[in-house]
Amino acid sequence: MKNIFDLKETNAVIDRINSLESTTKPNWGKMSVDQMLAHCNVTYEMDLEDIHAKPNGFTKFMLKLFVKNTVVNDKPYKKNSRTAPQFLIADSKNFEDEKERLINYLNKVQSLGESHYDGRESHSFGKLSKQEWNNMFYKHLDHHLSQFGV
Numbered sequence: 405m406k407n408i409f410d411l412k413e414t415n416a417v418i419d420r421i422n423s424l425e426s427t428t429k430p431n432w433g434k435m436s437v438d439q440m441l442a443h444c445n446v447t448y449e450m451d452l453e454d455i456h457a458k459p460n461g462f463t464k465f466m467l468k469l470f471v472k473n474t475v476v477n478d479k480p481y482k483k484n485s486r487t488a489p490q491f492l493i494a495d496s497k498n499f500e501d502e503k504e505r506l507i508n509y510l511n512k513v514q515s516l517g518e519s520h521y522d523g524r525e526s527h528s529f530g531k532l533s534k535q536e537w538n539n540m541f542y543k544h545l546d547h548h549l550s551q552f553g554v
Contacts, residue, residue, distance in 0.1 A: 405478040405538065405539055405542060405543065406542055406546075407518075407538055407542070408510075408513065408514075408538050408541045408542040408545075409513070409514065409517060409518035409521075409534070409538060411514060413542070414510055414511070414513075414514045417510060417542075417545055417546075417549070418507050418510060418511075420549045420554040421441075421503060421506060421507060421510075421549065421554075422503075422507075423554045424437055424441075424503065424549075424552060424554055425437075426438065426499040426500075428552050428553070428554075429552075430551050430552055431550075431551055431552070431553055432483045432484060432551060433483070433484060433551055435493065435551075436496065437499060437552055438496060438497040438498065438499040438502055439493040439496070439497060440493075440548050440551065440552060441497070441499065441502035441503055441505075441506050442493045442497040442502045443487075443491050443492075443493045443548070444506055444544065444545060444548055445502060445505050445506050445509065446490060446491045447540065447541065447544055448506070448509035448510075448512075448513070450490075450526075450527035450528070451513075451526075451527065452509065452512060452513075456490055456527065458527060458528075459527075459528055464528060464529075464530070467528045467529060468528075468529050468530055471488075471528075471529075472528075472529040472530075475529070475539075475540050475543075475544075476529065476532060476536035476537075476539050476540050477539060478539050478543070480543065480546070480547060481543065481544070481547040483551075513541065518534040518537075518538065519534070521534045521537040521538075522534035522537075524537065526540075
């Protein structure tokens, strides 16, 4: 798994994002490119913004029990996997705005660094190691950028 906290890797991901165009079509799945960017932004919104409701105790317990390992391990996601309701983007978004937001989030995570994330509380999964944060961030982006051929 590549390290999103490494500036070289962050820049490589940003280059991939910058190679997208508003007309880029997916190789699989139903999302448009603007929806995909908005979808990817949700992960960073949950970490860096206070705009998503935190799951209640029971829901968080269930997420930790049944979802966490799939999200934070180093195995790639399968194509057409189920998406959590908070990550579903039904309407069209502004491509340029979503792209800019995602790049800004990546730069923010890069500036905070891996030490900031080591043991940091996740919105849905409790405390995560820096490796788990890296896997969650990088794997999700790589999956969707690959979905759109970049």
